[in-house]
Amino acid sequence: MDNDDPPFMYDTPYDLQGFTFSTKGNIYAYSRNFFNLMFGIDLSGNMLSGEIPWEIGNLTRVKSLNLSNNHFSGRIPASLANMSAVESLDLSHNELNGPIPLQLSQLWSLEVFSVAYNNLSGCIPDSGQFASFSMDSYIGNKNLQNLSLLGNVCSGSPGSGRAAPAPENVDETPDDLILYVVCASFVLAFWATIAFSFSHPCGRAVMLKL
CATH class of the missing domain: 3.80.10.10 (Ribonuclease Inhibitor)
Known part of the structure; x- marks a missing residue:
């Protein structure tokens, strides 16, 4: 213009x-x-x-x-x-x-x-x-x-105005449980062997030779 x-x-x-x-x-x-x-x-x-x-x-x-x-x-x-x-x-x-x-x-x-x-x-x-x-x-x-x-429960999203529910504790998977059992068994077996070695005469003789 x-x-x-x-x-x-x-x-x-x-x-x-x-x-x-x-x-x-x-x-x-x-x-x-x-x-x-x-x-x-x-x-x-x-x-x-x-x-x-x-x-x-x-x-x-x-x-x-x-x-x-x-x-x-x-x-x-x-x-x-x-x-x-x-x-x-x-x-x-x-x-x-x-x-x-x-x-x-x-x-x-x-x-x-x-x-x-x-x-x-x-x-x-x-x-x-x-x-x-x-x-x-x-x-x-x-x-x-x-x-x-949803029973007044919403997963929520940024800005939705509703907080997402706190996550529940996740159960360990079977693989994790098996690993825990194996490790615990190994530790118990190790200490049981040491205790037996020092308490039994034959075992004590072998440990002294080592």
Whole structure:
């Protein structure tokens, strides 16, 4: 842009048309100044890639966020927990990895949630609204573990929010036991031979000759 060009302005010479937006059965109507009242964002199916920007968490008035059917990778940003008004969050059909941030369980308004068909791992949160979501929300993530099916014990992963259980004592293998028995038998036999040699007259005579 040349220095003589006027600065870019958000005002447009044409009239912006209003529209309606529906979420959770509620219909919201917006007038031409809808960009000041952004309650829903749908970027699904746009071949977007890279990590989900953590700044999205600053959209505290957004009620619906749909980022599905893209190529987003990396981890789900914990900053999404700041979207206190969000009611619907769809991150399905991407390439996200790592655990589901436990901070998302603080989203008390969240009623629709899906991270299906990603590469997520670790434990599925079982508190807050997450206790009401069906397994359809997580299908297609083979490394996600359901706490309710594991007796509230999860192997855990870095950042999963649950500590891995302490490893149990591993029993010795049969080969180790056999080795211990052989060594103990050898030591006992050695000392038994020495004791016999000094206690028996013949043995004592042989030891003195040596």
